Amino acid sequence: MPENSPLQNFINNTYVDSTATTFFDIINPVDESVVGRSPASTAEDIDAAYAAARSAATVWGRTTPSARQQALLHIADAVEANRDRLIDAQVITTGQPRHLVSTEEVDTTADQLRFFAGSARVLEGRSSGEYLEGYNSQIRREPLGVVGQVTPWNYPLMIAAWKIGPALAAGNTVVLKPSDTTPLSTLLLAEIAAEFLPAGTFNVVLGDAGTGELVASHRTPSLVSITGSVRAGIEVAVAAARNLTRAHLELGGKAPVIVFEDADLDVAAETIATTGLFNAGQDCTAATRVLVAEGIHDVFVDKLLAEVAKVKVGDPDDEDVLYGPLNNPRQLERVAGFIERLPGHATIATGGSRIDRPGYFFEPTVITGLQQDDEAIQQEIFGPVITVQSFRDDDDALDKANDVDFSLSSSVWTSNHKRVLRFTRDLDFGAVWVNTHIPLTAEMPHGGFDGSGYGKDLSMYSLEEYTRVKHIMSATD
Known part of the structure; x- marks a missing residue:
């Protein structure tokens, strides 16, 4: 990407220009300098990202748990190998101390991706059996398919891992919109992960609140997950409800x-x-x-x-x-x-x-x-x-x-x-x-009740939310 050019979306394992005509500055909060320009991605951009994810779902969704585990383990290793690049990308947009980003973001991201790598192989369901005379029943736990995700600016890298970890482990493909103020470490995470994932498995689109609404209201995803404010969570829930799309909301707190x-x-x-x-x-x-x-x-x-x-x-x-x-x-x-x-x-x-x-x-x-x-x-x-x-x-x-x-x-x-x-x-x-x-x-699960939303990040509870349950019954007589 030429110097001073706007940032690009990451779709189908490559950087692509947005069709946006509206752009905004990304500011370094330490000195208030401009460190980049982001597109306010359009409906056309969101369509392209979801089309890539939908195409990839038939590939990634049919991989074995072992293959998904290996991919996530490789991504975790690559996160650690790219520690300095990730720290640089995040600090310039968050102003967080480098030592905090190194331990609380990079180390934690790698650890949590490794947890979800292992969890991919231990999903459970009711055992196959004859629960009705003359019939055998079994349970399939399947990926939802395509999921949309929106992440905040306070822990951009770590919370992106909270989202993509269980989604990918369960066999889903992802369209993720990071915060408008802190997109760089998430873009880099997608670039790093691309080496180990089929094209279209993990896509990142940049933009503002309007872009987030496009991600949440699109008809393609089977689930939309957001970590953000109560206001943003309500907007996502309303947008998702119009399509009967599941919503997963991790919102505010007042501990x-x-x-x-x-x-x-x-x-x-x-x-x-x-x-x-x-x-x-x-x-x-x-x-x-x-x-x-x-x-x-x-x-x-x-x-x-x-x-x-x-x-x-x-x-x-x-x-x-x-x-x-x-x-x-x-x-x-x-x-x-x-x-x-x-x-x-x-x-x-x-x-x-x-x-x-x-x-x-x-x-x-x-x-x-x-x-x-x-x-x-x-x-x-x-x-x-x-x-x-x-x-x-x-x-x-x-x-x-x-x-x-x-x-x-x-x-x-x-x-x-x-x-x-x-x-x-x-x-x-x-x-x-x-x-x-x-x-x-x-x-252990992380998530609240009432005004703090519903659904869980982390733990096997999170992984199960990114799956659907299918009952299969066969006549035995």
């Missing part, structure tokens, strides 16, 4: 982090500071809504502030940096807007402002004094902002924890085993961590 008197407060404060501010708080599972027992509220806030004061914000090449800039000017405006609209009873204990330098950097921020119905408690800020409330007793803690529209993740900090059992049962969230917050593993 409660419940700290009791009998918790290790030093460990809790250190962990919450890190997991609340990690990736600039741009994580739907981030520990940003802290609920602390009344009797230790002030002590815990002091401990938390001491840990937050240690957090370093800065450029991607600095190995001591916990987080870099917010991803884009819209997100910076969103986070700043929450601060500007804080009610009078709230207190900004630290931070609260944009950092005075080029780029979309925002201070580590802690807010106290908020009430349950305040906007900053009820809505996802998606920035480096931690709120701290107090609760009276166990019932009050549960009521406040569950009193939001999101149900993705949560954590409880206590040494009381009976309390652990009660809270892990009664917290209305898809994940509950005990005396920790945010770790994920490929073997």
Whole structure:
């Protein structure tokens, strides 16, 4: 591709020009420089990508689980071999610290692809047998065929792996639209994977929200999966429903982090500071809504502030940096807007402002004094902002924890085993961590309820969502 030319889509294992007449700049959030131009891919582009995927489905869908496993293992190895290229492609559009992208994105992507490589060979169903006299029944678990996927900007490479891993392992072909602000690492992933996949198996189309709507509303896919905002998830669900297409939605979060008197407060404060501010708080599972027992509220806030004061914000090449800039000017405006609209009873204990330098950097921020119905408690800020409330007793803690529209993740900090059992049962969230917050593993499902959407990423549950079940009955007499 000539220098300064617009980015291209990746269809049928090669880069192709978009038919778009509308283009937009891709911005480096560290210094606000233009690092590329993306097409707003058209309906014609989406048709071409789905046609390629549909053609490839008859090839890839009939490969053996062993062959799919080997392909995914090769892709995982190639991801690690191209570590520096992937880091460069991602950092220039996210501003994330290079050490974070290396471990949390490249290493995790390779690991999760290897998990799904293995999972391709262990799909299960009811055993063949005579469940009705004179007839034999068996179950076939088959790929859906073609799937459409839309990924966000906060973890572009890793979440792309969450999408393509189970889809490819189950024998599906993919049309994926990455975020408009962070497409480069996803494009490179498709290029790397192409060596090991039939042409048309993994296609990437670039564009804005309008392009995403075209991907979701197309008649070809049997499932559309998105990780994104609640607004975007609703739009995808509506678009998919018009074609009776399955939808898989991993949306926002507002994780409660419940700290009791009998918790290790030093460990809790250190962990919450890190997991609340990690990736600039741009994580739907981030520990940003802290609920602390009344009797230790002030002590815990002091401990938390001491840990937050240690957090370093800065450029991607600095190995001591916990987080870099917010991803884009819209997100910076969103986070700043929450601060500007804080009610009078709230207190900004630290931070609260944009950092005075080029780029979309925002201070580590802690807010106290908020009430349950305040906007900053009820809505996802998606920035480096931690709120701290107090609760009276166990019932009050549960009521406040569950009193939001999101149900993705949560954590409880206590040494009381009976309390652990009660809270892990009664917290209305898809994940509950005990005396920790945010770790994920490929073997366990990730996904929420209610306003956080439905469907699971990771684990065998995710793989099963990318399959359909067929009953075959044969007369035996």
